[in-house]
Amino acid sequence: MKKIAGYYNYSGAVHIHTTESDGTKPIEEVIAIGKSAGLDFMMFADHMTLSNRENGHEGIYDKMLVVIGYEHNDEADTHHYLLFESPKVYPNEMTAKEYVKAGADDNALGILAHPDEIRNSLKDYPPYPWHDWTAEGYQGIELWNQMSEWMEKLTHMNKLQMSLSPRKSMVGPTDRILKKWDELNMTKKIVGIAGVDAHEFPVKIGPITIKIFPYKVHFRCLRTHVLLPDKMSSDLEIAKKQLYSAIRDCRCYISNIRWGNADKFEFYAENSMEKVISGGQLSTAKESRLVAKLPSKATLKLVHNGDYILESETANFEYSQLQSGIYRVEAWKGNRGWIFSNHIKIL
Missing domain, CATH: 3.20.20.140 (Metal-dependent hydrolases)
Structure with a gap:
């Protein structure tokens, strides 16, 4: 493995x-x-x-x-x-x-x-x-x-x-x-x-x-x-x-x-000093980014504090306009849910 x-x-x-x-x-x-x-x-x-x-x-x-x-x-x-x-x-x-x-x-x-x-x-x-x-x-x-x-x-x-x-x-x-x-x-x-x-x-x-x-x-x-x-x-x-x-x-x-097999899914937040995955928290939104990588192309939805803020047809996703709060992602194949992450917290 x-x-x-x-x-x-x-x-x-x-x-x-x-x-x-x-x-x-x-x-x-x-x-x-x-x-x-x-x-x-x-x-x-x-x-x-x-x-x-x-x-x-x-x-x-x-x-x-x-x-x-x-x-x-x-x-x-x-x-x-x-x-x-x-x-x-x-x-x-x-x-x-x-x-x-x-x-x-x-x-x-x-x-x-x-x-x-x-x-x-x-x-x-x-x-x-x-x-x-x-x-x-x-x-x-x-x-x-x-x-x-x-x-x-x-x-x-x-x-x-x-x-x-x-x-x-x-x-x-x-x-x-x-x-x-x-x-x-x-x-x-x-x-x-x-x-x-x-x-x-x-x-x-x-x-x-x-x-x-x-x-x-x-x-x-x-x-x-x-x-x-x-x-x-x-x-x-x-x-x-x-x-x-x-x-x-x-x-x-x-x-x-x-x-589809979802074993290669990745979701993390990082900056020059820190990197965290689901369940973790990043100490600052400044100069930080969220990254999601899917095993194959799908509709990826980004959720911030319970609000859907972005949607993209992609296999790789980066987002740098971070604010404090909690983020998670969803991946959909057509109208069928495929992958749902847990949250990352940005302080």
């Missing part, structure tokens, strides 16, 4: 379910599928259980890191929350504020799952959104949840078509969650990741049953990329720390690899 702009790029799948909750395959089979899909890491999060971790399934499998957390929810089955490195499953009767705080107190990594779900076309599939934005202590949010986007577009009329070609529904994060994410990052660092939310659900359509988003299809769509200054260790505990540190520090970006 080669360094790109001084960092090693590892891509993986976040938010994976198994038969320990409502997934349809045991973890051993899902790990094998992940390896065949070329994942560098897998982050499992079954509902309200750490049994896969307790049974010793965390590990490094032929250089692929597997970590196991869990997905917490409140008694109303809302406020779904991914927790990694928590010492236990917290009590079900806790409020969202309480289990977010409990995770923070235990130094667990906490990520809001599918926080902006909105759907009402099928009553059997209600949304599970996040309402309490006053909770303190979470480190990240799912910008793009694969199952949520598919479900929000599902109707009785298109159910068969959507089930046969689920990846065709993938467009990108919603405008509402991108706006909320930008607002949050104006005052604190909140990482944006992609959640595959893999279950391989069986759906009955007339006399036939179709498996929606088989695990192997999930793993050919959304990826979360982490940037490490050193190669990922072959020691499990060290590798876990490297992964979690990168996520906490926002040294990440997300991509839909259906539109």
Whole structure:
């Protein structure tokens, strides 16, 4: 593996379910599928259980890191929350504020799952959104949840078509969650990741049953990329720390690899004295520039403090009219989202 702009790029799948909750395959089979899909890491999060971790399934499998957390929810089955490195499953009767705080107190990594779900076309599939934005202590949010986007577009009329070609529904994060994410990052660092939310659900359509988003299809769509200054260790505990540190520090970006491999994407800010990547901050805008490099030509959009300020059809991009605030970029292939960076802050 080669360094790109001084960092090693590892891509993986976040938010994976198994038969320990409502997934349809045991973890051993899902790990094998992940390896065949070329994942560098897998982050499992079954509902309200750490049994896969307790049974010793965390590990490094032929250089692929597997970590196991869990997905917490409140008694109303809302406020779904991914927790990694928590010492236990917290009590079900806790409020969202309480289990977010409990995770923070235990130094667990906490990520809001599918926080902006909105759907009402099928009553059997209600949304599970996040309402309490006053909770303190979470480190990240799912910008793009694969199952949520598919479900929000599902109707009785298109159910068969959507089930046969689920990846065709993938467009990108919603405008509402991108706006909320930008607002949050104006005052604190909140990482944006992609959640595959893999279950391989069986759906009955007339006399036939179709498996929606088989695990192997999930793993050919959304990826979360982490940037490490050193190669990922072959020691499990060290590798876990490297992964979690990168996520906490926002040294990440997300991509839909259906539109192209995104491993060579670069986004950084620099001047004669400093150079920083996503999650970093530059001490001055004076004589500084932003640089974005795409693996291939796409529509690149530059966002400053939540406002879209520039758009260009390009593979290489520089911008030197910097002001204080937070910047990020998006790359689109036609009307399909391809790459979404995390923020760089300019002081």
